[in-house]
Amino acid sequence: MSFFRKMKDRMFKSSSKLDEGLDAIIDEGADEAPLAEAPAPKPAAPPEPALDPRREPEPDPRPEPVAQVTPDPAPEPTPAPSPEAAEPEPKAAKPGLFGRMLGRSAEPRRALDDDMLEQLEELLITSDMGVDIALRVTANMAEGRYGKMMSASEIKDLLAQEISGVMEPVARPLPIYPKTPQVVLVVGVNGSGKTTTIGKLASQFRAAGKKVVIAAGDTFRAAAVEQLQVWGERAGVPVLTAPEGSDPAALAFDAMGKAEAEGADLLMIDTAGRLQNRADLMEELAKIVRVIRKKDPDAPHNTLLVLDATTGQNALGQVETFQKMADVSGLVMTKLDGTAKGGVLVALADKFGLPIHAIGVGEQIDDLAPFDPEDFAKALVGVE
Numbered sequence: 001m002s003f004f005r006k007m008k009d010r011m012f013k014s015s016s017k018l019d020e021g022l023d024a025i026i027d028e029g030a031d032e033a034p035l036a037e038a039p040a041p042k043p044a045a046p047p048e049p050a051l052d053p054r055r056e057p058e059p060d061p062r063p064e065p066v067a068q069v070t071p072d073p074a075p076e077p078t079p080a081p082s083p084e085a086a087e088p089e090p091k092a093a094k095p096g097l098f099g100r101m102l103g104r105s106a107e108p109r110r111a112l113d114d115d116m117l118e119q120l121e122e123l124l125i126t127s128d129m130g131v132d133i134a135l136r137v138t139a140n141m142a143e144g145r146y147g148k149m150m151s152a153s154e155i156k157d158l159l160a161q162e163i164s165g166v167m168e169p170v171a172r173p174l175p176i177y178p179k180t181p182q183v184v185l186v187v188g189v190n191g192s193g194k195t196t197t198i199g200k201l202a203s204q205f206r207a208a209g210k211k212v213v214i215a216a217g218d219t220f221r222a223a224a225v226e227q228l229q230v231w232g233e234r235a236g237v238p239v240l241t242a243p244e245g246s247d248p249a250a251l252a253f254d255a256m257g258k259a260e261a262e263g264a265d266l267l268m269i270d271t272a273g274r275l276q277n278r279a280d281l282m283e284e285l286a287k288i289v290r291v292i293r294k295k296d297p298d299a300p301h302n303t304l305l306v307l308d309a310t311t312g313q314n315a316l317g318q319v320e321t322f323q324k325m326a327d328v329s330g331l332v333m334t335k336l337d338g339t340a341k342g343g344v345l346v347a348l349a350d351k352f353g354l355p356i357h358a359i360g361v362g363e364q365i366d367d368l369a370p371f372d373p374e375d376f377a378k379a380l381v382g383v384e
Contacts, residue, residue, distance in 0.1 A: 019382020199231025
């Protein structure tokens with residue numbers, strides 16, 4: 001199964017889907033749309049009363065004599081149908097050839113007017129895209145199309161194009177530098193998926209021929225160390241650890257020396273989860289960065305912020321705080337297979353412009369893949 005198909009099948013399965021909202025908007029105003037391209041037939045003129053040859057004509061009240069109609073001695077004629085039966089039934093209107101080719105008669109359509117644009121804006125805002133991006137996207141959609149009759153599929157295609165355009169500039173893979181070891185510091189709040197993301201990235205880089213070392217910098221949570229060790233064994237990547245409760249900055253410093261001695265291409269350093277509103281924990285992260293730079297002034301070469309898609313608009317505050325404390329260089333979004341609405345990734349791209357390196361839709365090794373803006377936009381709005 002391709003990652004796009006997997007992403008489309010899993011993304012937003014537990015939330016109010018954006019594509020369902022778009023269908024509802026079109027259906028709500030579909031009765032405003034004209035029916036078929038072909039005009040309805042004009043009502044037939046009332047038929048003349050049928051003359052029954054078996055009956056004598058009524059006498060004319062006028063004084064002039066009227067000629068009598070004498071029936072020919074022909075066989076008994078078939079009685080004429082009654083006026084009700086004689087009236088022809090109007091034929092059902094058929095759509096024009098172009099309309100039939102497009103299947104328009106089977107798909108509701110609605111005018112792209114002010115009411116529809118307002119509903120689209122509300123839908124995008126409730127999908128965690130934020131007010132600014134919702135207003136701009138709908139304005140772009142209306143340009144040159146205002147008042148045009150649109151179907152749900154046309155709106156989805158148009159919306160996917162607009163979202164893809166916003167995401168295109170930030171879709172970049174994690175850069176690999178010639179200098180080794182390249183230090184990748186991974187940060188994020190509790191439960192965002194840092195440890196799993198490190199294991200998946202390490203396995204993928206190892207499969208690509210890179211020599212990878214992992215440092216288990218979450219020295220306060222034994223489960224995180226054990227989880228990394230499982231991933232390390234699975235990927236054939238060594239995991240450097242320290243006794244529980246050790247200084248994570250000291251572990252990071254020692255890991256840099258060992259990675260250099262072993263000729264590693266990449267050193268990935270895990271860190272303990274921390275809330276962005278805990279000043280003490282954020283200062284501890286800043287200390288790790290300061291100690292690393294004593295060994296290499298350019299390190300860390302990448303600082304990846306792992307975001308949980310289910311946090312919605314809270315992700316904006318996380319990026320802002322972590323960027324100040326750890327100089328975040330790129331993002332990874334996880335758990336798009338949960339209850340996430342996903343639109344927050346569009347808001348992040350628009351507000352911060354940070355590279356989005358990868359997104360995750362599950363727990364398996366192949367459930368993390370490089371970010372593709374077109375595939376993401378299509379999955380978000382429900383385009384096949």
